[in-house]
Amino acid sequence: MTYLAKAILLCAALSVAACTNGGRFGGGNGADGANGANGGYGANGGMVPGSASDPASPLYFQQSVGDRILFLVDQSTLTDEARFTLDGQVRWLNSNPDYSAVVEGHADEQGTREYNLALGARRANAVMEYLVAKGVSPARLRTISYGKERPIAICSEESCYAKNRRAVTVLAAGSGM
Amino acid sequence: MTRLTRPSTIFAALIALTTACLPGVLTAQSGPLRIEITEGVIEPLPYAIPAFVPENPAAGQLASQLSRVVADDLTGTGLFREIPTSAHIGSITSFSSPVQYADWKAINAEALITGAVAVNGDQVTVKFRLYDVFSGQELGSGLQFNGTQNGWRRMAHKVADAVYTRITSEDAYFDSRVVFVAENGPKDERRKRLAIMDYDGANVQYLTDSSSIVLAPRFSPSGDRVLYTSYESGVPRIYLLDVASVGRRVLNTGVGDMSFSPRFSPDGQTVVYSVTQGGNTDIYRMNISSGQSTRLTSAPSIETAPSFSPDGSRIVFESDRSGGQQLYIMSANGGEPERISFGEGRYGTPVWSPRGDMVAFTKQSKGRFHIGVMRTDGSGERLLTASFLDEGPTWSPNGRVIMFARETQGASGASALYSVDVTGRNLKRVPTEGGASDPAWSPLQR
Structure with missing residues (x-):
């Protein structure tokens, strides 16, 4: 419940960002990205107002790094925005080796159940491959697909579908599995 | 009681x-x-x-x-x-x-x-x-x-x-049952459990609780067992359930991050299903008693939703190897498949008819979903329904009626079961007490 509520709030925030400047990290948001690029030593609570202040916290990962990326209809290719977010995830994961992660792949409701399961797996795998290519140990990562079984936005319009076509990197305590 | x-x-x-x-x-x-x-x-x-x-x-x-x-x-x-x-x-x-x-x-x-x-x-x-x-x-x-x-x-x-x-002068279908997924709750908090009922909605019995997501149950040819997919272990795995005892066991499909979309062969000895490994989904078959599995497709595309022909010699399935979901038929031992669907839109969830002459499918075209049938060579395509989301056809034992799930649009959308004659006539809702999806029709009972 609380996770879902958070996820919905976060999504709402992301969609506002997308509306105002055409990209989650365009414009003013770029400052956050620059801070993130400095990694552990550059980040501090004061630089990211309104979010979890401890850069080593999962909450910081969720809210400031960004725990999810979005996909185009029926696609599993990573957009430039997605790569940007994932680069932040790589830095965070490398700075916080005591965490492992499950990458969850999801699809919107506009597809058949089996295909969407397979599509969600493709999306989760695209994220995992990217994280591994950038230096995260594969032993710390695994994937799961939920297909269209776990939407976070429930309207039957593109605004909701866009939020549901996602891969979410969910942290877990422990350095490997 | x-x-x-x-x-x-x-x-x-x-x-x-x-x-x-x-x-x-x-x-x-x-x-x-x-x-x-x-x-x-x-x-x-x-x-x-x-x-x-x-x-x-x-x-x-x-x-x-x-x-x-x-x-x-x-x-x-x-x-x-x-x-x-x-x-x-x-x-x-x-x-x-x-x-x-x-x-x-x-x-x-x-x-x-x-x-x-x-x-x-x-x-x-x-x-x-x-x-x-x-x-x-x-x-x-x-x-x-x-x-x-x-x-x-x-x-x-x-x-x-x-x-x-x-x-x-045709076989009938009234003394038959339907296994399905009973649904409750809104879309973002939906609970699912396996249920079985008479074909007309009577005598509902629940086979699992709603602690794990369950998907797409399928009857064995004699109606005594059910294959389905569950997240019980944390990831999607195929389970085999005995209807009478409600006992279940996971099918050890060996390789893969997840296994799903199972279906019995006509002799009930073999399961054909999908395995996803490294993000790629292919079709496998497994002998249930020996546990020995064989890979049937090896393509970088999504191959899923396999269904045997009634004589067990061929398998119809969906693949997006052409760029979008289309229907293909291959030998039950694998090999080069032949594409049978060529119309506009996407075709998925093919199911071979019990008479062997037709394939029922889900079609997506221009933002609408349809249940349709075509002959096994792809000719004679006929769409029987149209709605915001129709999905997952299953044949009556005599091949005259198709049951499927219809989900309504919007935040309060819910899924229900419907049936329609293969002629396209007589569309009607199958009564269930809550939401319902993924129906599978049993053979005629003995």
């Missing part, structure tokens, strides 16, 4: 009644009383079914309930039209008395069904006769079914099956 138990068998021994069994029994083909199920518009056949006669006081209520279920079965097909009892002139007070054909002719009943019910302790006996009113003859011999009180609806379905078969 009663919904948890079913009689293991009904004495389906079709005991021909000795009385009034005319020599040279009429067959459905020889008389005028016949429905030929064709593509064209048909006029439903008018029939009368007076309440069955209770043969002892204990049978009083059951007799009329039983004849009601027979009528619901027949009328529900859209092929028969019941003449209401309020319009009847004649009445049947004794199962063995001669029928006054004129009384039934006068109300334009072409067929008359009479029956009698006796109850002795837990034992129920049902007898029925079918009459061709206009030729003034009995159609076939009278039949008798024996069963238990709990199984009374099955006996009604067996009577309706016999009537349907005599008049249409």
Whole structure:
């Protein structure tokens, strides 16, 4: 419940960002990205107002790094925005080796159940491959697909579908599995 | 209570009644009383079914309930039209008395069904006769079914099956069950559990709780086992469930991050399914008793939703190797598949018909979903439904009716089961107490 509520709030925030400047990290948001690029030593609570202040916290990962990326209809290719977010995830994961992660792949409701399961797996795998290519140990990562079984936005319009076509990197305590 | 138990068998021994069994029994083909199920518009056949006669006081209520279920079965097909009892002139007070054909002719009943019910302790006996009113003859011999009180609806379905078969000369489907996913809650908090019910929605029994997501159950050819996908272990895995004991075990499919979309072979010995490994989904088959598996496809695309032909020699499945979901047929041993769908849009969830002549599928085109059928060479495509989201067809045992799930649009959208004739006629909702999806129709019960 609380996770879902958070996820919905976060999504709402992301969609506002997308509306105002055409990209989650365009414009003013770029400052956050620059801070993130400095990694552990550059980040501090004061630089990211309104979010979890401890850069080593999962909450910081969720809210400031960004725990999810979005996909185009029926696609599993990573957009430039997605790569940007994932680069932040790589830095965070490398700075916080005591965490492992499950990458969850999801699809919107506009597809058949089996295909969407397979599509969600493709999306989760695209994220995992990217994280591994950038230096995260594969032993710390695994994937799961939920297909269209776990939407976070429930309207039957593109605004909701866009939020549901996602891969979410969910942290877990422990350095490997 | 009663919904948890079913009689293991009904004495389906079709005991021909000795009385009034005319020599040279009429067959459905020889008389005028016949429905030929064709593509064209048909006029439903008018029939009368007076309440069955209770043969002892204990049978009083059951007799009329039983004849009601027979009528619901027949009328529900859209092929028969019941003449209401309020319009009847004649009445049947004794199962063995001669029928006054004129009384039934006068109300334009072409067929008359009479029956009698006796109850002795837990034992129920049902007898029925079918009459061709206009030729003034009995159609076939009278039949008798024996069963238990709990199984009374099955006996009604067996009577309706016999009537349907005599008049249409086709196999029937009323004494069958449906396994499905019962759903509750909003889209973002939906709870799912496996359930089984009679084909008409009666006698619902839940097979799992809603602690894990469960998907797409499929019956074994004899209806005694169910394959399904569950997140019980944390990731999607295929489970095999025994319907009678509700015991289940995971199928060890060996490789892969997840396994799903299972279906039995026609002999019940083999499972064909999808495995996802490293983000890529392919089709495998596995011998259930030996656990030995074979990979059937090796492509970087998504290959899923496999379904055997009734003779077990071929498999129809969906693949997006061409860029979008399309239907393909390959040998049951793998090898180069042949694409059969070429229309506009995306085609998925193919299911081979029990007659072997057609494939039912889900089609997405221009933002709408359809249930459709095509011949196995891809010709003769016909869309039977259209809605915001129709998905996952399953065939009635006789290949005449298709059941599927329909999800409504929007934040309060919910899923329900519907059925439609393979002709596209007679679209109707199958009653379930909550939401429902992923139906799979059993074979005719024995």
